[in-house]
Amino acid sequence: MSNTEILKGLAAIAGEDRVITNADAVAEETKDAIGFRRYERADGVFNVPKALCVVKVDCTETASKVLSFLNANKVKTTPRTGGSSVTQGIEPVEGAVMLDGSDITGIYKIDEENMQVTTGCGMPLQELEDKLNKMGYTTGHSPQSMPLAQMGGLVATRSIGQWSTLYGGMEDLLVGLEAVLADGEIVRIKNVPRRSTGPDLRHLFLGCEGTLGFITEVTIKIFKYKPDERWMCAYQIGSMQDGLDAIREIMVEGYRPAVVRLHDPAEVAMLFNAVTDEGKALLLFLADGPKPIADATGAAVDAIVKKHGAESLGTKPVESWIETRNDISNELEETSEQMHDMGTCVDTCEISASWSDIGKIYEAVCARAAEELENLVVIGGHSSHSYINGTNIYFQFLFQVTEEHTCQEDYMHIIRIIMEESLKRGGSIAHHHGSGKYRTAWMPEEHGSSYPLLYKLKNALDPNGILNEGILLV
Numbered sequence: 092m093s094n095t096e097i098l099k100g101l102a103a104i105a106g107e108d109r110v111i112t113n114a115d116a117v118a119e120e121t122k123d124a125i126g127f128r129r130y131e132r133a134d135g136v137f138n139v140p141k142a143l144c145v146v147k148v149d150c151t152e153t154a155s156k157v158l159s160f161l162n163a164n165k166v167k168t169t170p171r172t173g174g175s176s177v178t179q180g181i182e183p184v185e186g187a188v189m190l191d192g193s194d195i196t197g198i199y200k201i202d203e204e205n206m207q208v209t210t211g212c213g214m215p216l217q218e219l220e221d222k223l224n225k226m227g228y229t230t231g232h233s234p235q236s237m238p239l240a241q242m243g244g245l246v247a248t249r250s251i252g253q254w255s256t257l258y259g260g261m262e263d264l265l266v267g268l269e270a271v272l273a274d275g276e277i278v279r280i281k282n283v284p285r286r287s288t289g290p291d292l293r294h295l296f297l298g299c300e301g302t303l304g305f306i307t308e309v310t311i312k313i314f315k316y317k318p319d320e321r322w323m324c325a326y327q328i329g330s331m332q333d334g335l336d337a338i339r340e341i342m343v344e345g346y347r348p349a350v351v352r353l354h355d356p357a358e359v360a361m362l363f364n365a366v367t368d369e370g371k372a373l374l375l376f377l378a379d380g381p382k383p384i385a386d387a388t389g390a391a392v393d394a395i396v397k398k399h400g401a402e403s404l405g406t407k408p409v410e411s412w413i414e415t416r417n418d419i420s421n422e423l424e425e426t427s428e429q430m431h432d433m434g435t436c437v438d439t440c441e442i443s444a445s446w447s448d449i450g451k452i453y454e455a456v457c458a459r460a461a462e463e464l465e466n467l468v469v470i471g472g473h474s475s476h477s478y479i480n481g482t483n484i485y486f487q488f489l490f491q492v493t494e495e496h497t498c499q500e501d502y503m504h505i506i507r508i509i510m511e512e513s514l515k516r517g518g519s520i521a522h523h524h525g526s527g528k529y530r531t532a533w534m535p536e537e538h539g540s541s542y543p544l545l546y547k548l549k550n551a552l553d554p555n556g557i558l559n560e561g562i563l564l565v
């Protein structure tokens with residue numbers, strides 16, 4: 092089928108005004124926030140493959156008809172909602188159709204008895220959270236991209252928020268959903284507190300990054316919102332490993348502060364105005380109410396970290412972190428332009444591993460990056476999502492872009508180091524941003540002998556391979 096016929100067919104299904112072909116508007120939809128692309132954009136370069144058009148669907152039935160048409164004509168399709176991907180997840184292959192669900196929006200039901208909320212896939216998380224807060228509830232989900240991300244994308248990437256150590260990630264919050272398969276079939280997974288009815292089918296779509304279906308409706312849990320009953324405190328501690336040991340003990344002893352963060356000295360210098368003594372790491376804790384639980388958690392955290400040599404810095408560093416923690420989401424392109432003007436590229440990359448390995452991965456990555464990249468300005472990181480058996484490290488790096496290599500080449504050199512060191516020690520190469528396109532090459536090693544299962548799922552659910560080519564599957 093020719094491009095003209097595809098556009099005509101889409102307009103007949105979705106309405107002419109919902110099929111966008113203007114080159115600038117289409118390019119805008121494919122702007123991923125991965126660091127080297129932000130640098131390229133500041134350089135006036137746009138290297139992303141061109142999509143044919145954007146289709147802005149406004150309901151499940153239209154999404155179903157659109158997918159059925161695209162599948163019948165084997166047209167590559169890239170789903171998106173908020174567009175805050177940092178992994179090349181919303182970059183199309185040449186000629187693909189961008190399937191935009193941001194108009195399937197709205198809060199369908201706030202179920203106060205059963206403590207859950209149902210929304211369209213295009214519901215912006217920030218709006219949902221603000222509305223719930225006014226009613227005395229919270230989603231418990233607070234990713235840094237809260238001002239940008241929407242519910243469909245959050246489920247599709249297995250997102251996690253800054254309050255995760257208490258509330259969990261999207262896998263703990265998601266109750267049920269509706270999705271449209273590649274051939275247009277609509278499937279619903281009902282809302283129940285738990286089920287023992289075979290494999291949990293929510294997980295086909297959680298983290299699928301649009302490769303197995305298009306999520307149209309999402310139901311997540313809600314919690315009581317008690318900001319006045321919180322306990323919080325910051326500490327300085329001798330080293331990253333001391334901090335990791337202290338957090339491990341907190342988790343193993345059974346305490347669950349909502350926020351558990353450990354920033355290394357490089358990040359303290361970059362982000363916290365050197366609030367600690369030189370060379371020390373920074374711990375930030377916040378325990379959510381009810382007050383008796385928050386106070387008891389706070390007392391235990393205080394005793395444990397002091398046993399590991401930490402010294403209290405009071406509540407101020409936590410308060411100022413809370414105030415500014417999501418600013419970058421609104422200032423991303425501006426910050427990238429400033430960095431570009433200084434000839435530098437900055438970004439982040441997150442991995443996870445068990446307690447016995449995480450400190451070694453952190454040390455190895457920092458040492459290798461410093462050794463292998465002469466143009467590295469700084470690499471550091473933090474742990475921000477902890478579990479009884481391990482934690483994540485969110486690396487942040489800044490390098491000078493030189494004439495010798497493109498920005499992307501040096502960027503991917505650092506990523507390669509992070510991927511290799513994580514895999515070597517049994518960690519996972521992606522804690523929460525997803526695979527996108529930039530991590531796909533490492534997916535076979537990440538999944539090992541279970542990797543063929545992903546292909547079998549893909550062949551069963553999307554036999555024509557129309558959905559998000561190049562992501563997850565090599």
Ligand SMILES: Cc1cc2nc3c(=O)[nH]c(=O)nc-3n(C[C@H](O)[C@H](O)[C@H](O)COP(=O)(O)OP(=O)(O)OC[C@H]3O[C@@H](n4cnc5c(N)ncnc54)[C@H](O)[C@@H]3O)c2cc1C
Pocket residue numbers: 124169170171172173174175176177180181192212233234235236239240241242243244245246247248249250251252253299300301302304305306307419420423523524525527559562
């Ligand atoms: C400044 C900044 C901070 C961030 N902080 C965090 C953080 O704290 N925690 C975190 O987890 N992530 C974070 N991210 C990453 C990003 O915000 C998340 O991955 C988020 O879940 C993406 O949601 P979105 O609606 O923007 O999705 P999009 O960017 O639109 O899409 C993301 C992926 O999901 C797929 N997709 C989108 N919608 C659908 C759908 N309806 N059905 C099927 N597939 C779909 C896309 O194809 C793509 O692969 C951050 C990003 C930025 C830019």
